[in-house]
Amino acid sequence: MKRRNFFKQGVKSVLGVSLLPVVGNLTAKTDDIERDSDPFWADEEFKGKAGKLARKKTLDFEVVVIGGGMAGICAAVSSARLGNKTVLIQDRPVLGGNASSEIRVTVNGVQSLKNKHVVERETGILEEILIENWYYNEQESYPVWDHVLYDFVKRQDNLTLMLNIQAFDVVMNDNKIKSAICRQTTTETEFTINASIFIDASGDGLLAKMSGAEYRIGREGKAEFNESYAPDQPDNWVMGDCIMMITKDVGRPIKFKPPRYAIPFDAATAFKDKHRKIKQIKEGFWWVEIGSNTDIIGEREEIKHKLLANFYGVWDHIKNSGEFPEAENIALDWIGSVPGRRESRRFMGDYILTQPDMEEYRHFEDTVAYGGWSLDEHCPGGIENLTEPASYFHSRFKQVYEIPFRCLYSKNIDNLMMAGRNASVSHMALSSSRIIATCALMGQAVGTASAFCLKYGATPRQVGQKYINELQEQLLRDDSYLPNRPANDQLDKARAVSVIFGSSTLSGDVKNLINGVGRAEVDKINHWQSNGLNAELQLEWKNKQSLTSVELKFDTNLQRKMMMHKNPAKNKGQVIGVPPELVKNFSVEVRIAGQWQEVGKVEENLTRLVKVNFNEVKTTAVRVKLKDTYGDPNIKVFEIRCY
Known part of the structure; x- marks a missing residue:
């Protein structure tokens, strides 16, 4: 094994480490002295031979996520929720990346579609964060937003957050990364962080570059991917930074x-x-x-x-x-004193997403995310080229496009995945996929994929080839949306019910709750809506079922924007606060020996997806008592699952 030298090693060098989970407690090593004390907050100082501080520590994790923007946050949280021992490394004092108080780019996503919906808002972990921000931060304060993100990450089990730390080098073994070499400016400490899986969601992708991962910078020529908006000849131009x-x-x-x-x-x-x-x-x-x-x-x-x-x-x-x-x-x-960046390195996967892929709405068997911001090519010179338009066009889409998993792992580094603007896309495709909410969906996808890498001792490529169905089912269960890919989880016992009914129906059909699609689609109704509050849902099986969880997806009106704006005038059409359609209070009951017993109760709910877990019971019936919402006079549900 060797540590890659930042200045001397070329791009062709490559890496390696076992993909088996790392076990054992965290240990800290300082100048070859191994200590069992807390590796992060030890007070002792150790002197090097020249009398200089030489704090060096080694940490072991299963998954390392580089970059604390929205893509990195979603990657780290999804990884940790699935049981991986995960660390999130951010080189700034706050989380959020381009969306943080340091830069303040709006968390835009799919909008301005040329169809009835216009907006197809992103769900999953990103939506959890946005709703929580409105609950705690109605005043739309960016410094408060920073701390909403901080709390969201810090309270997550299995997740360690390290701020003010940059991964600047790697230790390699064959074509796999063994360790990230990092420096934390606030503690004058160098960390060697070992893991099985590495996710680079940092945007510029320094760790990925140092690993030898293949990447591109600049614009492809028109002929390479048959992209009508590309320049005639390739060049090195990238879209600019701004403040x-x-x-x-x-x-x-x-x-x-x-x-x-x-x-x-x-x-x-x-x-x-x-x-x-x-x-x-x-x-x-x-x-x-x-x-x-x-x-x-x-x-x-x-x-x-x-x-x-x-x-x-x-x-x-x-x-x-x-x-x-x-x-x-x-x-x-x-x-702002920190420029927001649109484009730099794009790391190559087994597939490069292109303008024709997006415009033709190509279906991928390994789809794991989607986008829909318009193709949006900026003037290369920016404000230094005033004779040309700042943005040449906004080529809008009729519907969302799919992003395949093959774009989210490195083609030549076996245990490296990417999420965000450094994913495997062409320059023209990046003009759409770079939008923050789309990057967040990629983050949740690779964070989820890391769990399957560890579960099967597999590389990301092997997960895509052998376990893509499981990966997609987990993403759908966790409230991602995959176009043209409904859920079909054979472990979901709600799909095998004998009878499902609601106390009343204003619109939709209660059977829609088990059709595998957890949101409205254009000209397709996938919900059940009660007539009034205090509604009930009931599921019946012929035979007893062993259950430990009931999971529901509620309504948050995904055809309405939810982001925070610097300019309150842009909130027109939005709701300032928690979505009024969201179910606020409800309980779950099971029938045992003819009697209903409450096994879960949720109050002040803040999420579209709610997983109610309880001790194992054997039952033939589940009843959900839906009390009220945050303002809507009726209750709408999109999915119910039982495990």
Whole structure:
């Protein structure tokens, strides 16, 4: 085995480690001294030969997730929920990545579809987080959002969170990663983190790069994938970084003087032919963007300075040109210091998702996620190229497209998976799939897949080839949605009921609750809705069933947006708070010896998917008593399962 050297080793070097689960307690090693004390918070300092601090620790996990954005959070939580000993590594002091308070990009997802639904909101772990945020953070505070994410991750069993730590190197064994070498800036500590499975959801993918995983940067030419929107010839351009801002009305005229490094804004060129527009002055302008045709990662600090300089030039024009009188009382309240990144490395899997795959809505037997943001190609030069439009087009979809599992693991590194904007897609496909909520779905998919890697001692590729049906069934059970792939879990005893009925029906059919589709589809009804509150569902079997769990999927109106915005004006059409359709209080009963016994009760429910677990019982009937909602006068349910 060898540790990969950041500066000397080439991309062709490769890795290796057993995929069998790592066992044993966490141990810390400092200068070859092995200690049983807590590996994270030990107070002792050990001196190196030169008198310098030399804190070095070794930690053992089963799954390592690199990157604490929404993709990484969903990957880590899904892995931990399925029993994997998981660590989430984030190089910033807060979680959320582009969606955090440091950058403040909206958690957009599938919207603006050209069909009746328009919106097909993402469910699963991401939706749990968004609902929880509205419950605790109706004021739409980004710093509070940071701590909603922090609490969501910290309370998860089997999951360790490490902040302010970057994986900068790897230890390899053949074509597998054995260890991630990490440094935590706040503790001056170097960690060697061993695991069986590694998930790079960091965006730029430094760990994946150091492993030797094959990747691409830039735009493919039109001919390679027959992509009509691609350039005629391939090049190195990537979509740019940008910064956000938020303003406030101070109630009196407020002047603005730009910093000395501000770059004057050429408004005449920028606004010619409507290439750029200033529609509002509440939040940032996404077109204050700078890309690169050489090395967007290596140029990050230079790009940040240019972004700030250009932004202050734009704001100076707004405040001092006289063309925006509505800005007289408006002052800058926050401006980002960390650029949000759209694109850098894309790591290659066994399949590369392309523009034709999306536009033709190709079905994949190994689908594990979906997308639907429009194809959205930005001007390569960004604000440094004012003669061209900031965004060339928004090519909208009629329906969601599928994302296959083969795009989410490395083609040449056996135990590496990817999730987010570094997945295996073409540049043109990335213009859609890069959207945060779509990245989160990929995260839940690979986090779930890691459990099957460990269960079967398999590589991600082997999971895709041999166990894809199990992976898809688990994703569906955990409230992911897979287009053209209804659930068919043979372990779900609700599918074998003799009778299922509800106390009343306003719309839908109670039998829809076991049809394998847990949400509304265009022109398809997959729900049962009661006429009024205090409704009941009942399932009957001819023979006794051994049960330990009843699982339900409720209504949260997936055709309505739910994200938090920097600009409250964008909340039009949304609900500020928990979805009123969501069931709030309910209980589960089983019939034993002719008597109903309560085995579970849920109050102040905050999730669409609820798994009610209880000690094993033998019964011929289950009854769910649905008391009320967060405001809707009727109760709607999409699925019930029994295990």
